[in-house]
Amino acid sequence: MPAAHHITLTAEEDRTLYELSLADGVARRIKRRAITLRLNARGWTTPQIAQHLHQCEHTVRQTLHRWRDGGLGGLWEAPGRGGKPKWQTADIDAVETWLQEPRSYTSVQLCRQLATERAVVLSGKQLGWILQKRATSGSA
Structure with missing residues (x-):
């Protein structure tokens, strides 16, 4: 059985993630990541979050690792992903x-x-x- 993943958020981080989860112009996956973090900080387990958000447990764990390794900036995709334009x-x-x-x-x-x-x-x-x-x- 994998080790439990649990994060702790400050009041400011929680507020920032809440606002991010409701913001217009933010990609849906970023909003889901923000919600995942808030639920985990409130004591929800990885399987509970995965079931609630209709995601794989691996996706939930990956979000928690993104937060641990990159903080708020870790919620976005790294640059360099996707196809590059073939034209200038x-x-x-x-x-x-x-x-x-x-x-x-x-x-x-x-x-x-x-x-x-x-x-x-x-x-x-x-x-x-x-x-x-x-x-x-x-x-x-």
Whole structure:
């Protein structure tokens, strides 16, 4: 049987975790981690927390280790996770320049030109998403 994991929170830490669990714009997994910590500090066991939050016990233990090793900052994912963009802002600027020319392009033609001139390989759908995101964010 694994050793019991129990943390102790100060009043300030508890308040911070409470506010974090209710905050808008915070990822759901971060909110769950905050709730996990508060429940554990109130004496809930790992299996009780896992059952209550519909998580694996391993996930609960991992959250407790994150807190122990990294404090509040440990609740977020480490940088460097996930896929990296295969394009730079200058590449999309070049595509936008091509789109201002008097001729029209299909997404396949734009992707082919991007691959030929800038050695960046994107699908037409991916290029469309990037251009749409830039247009809605006001970058274009």
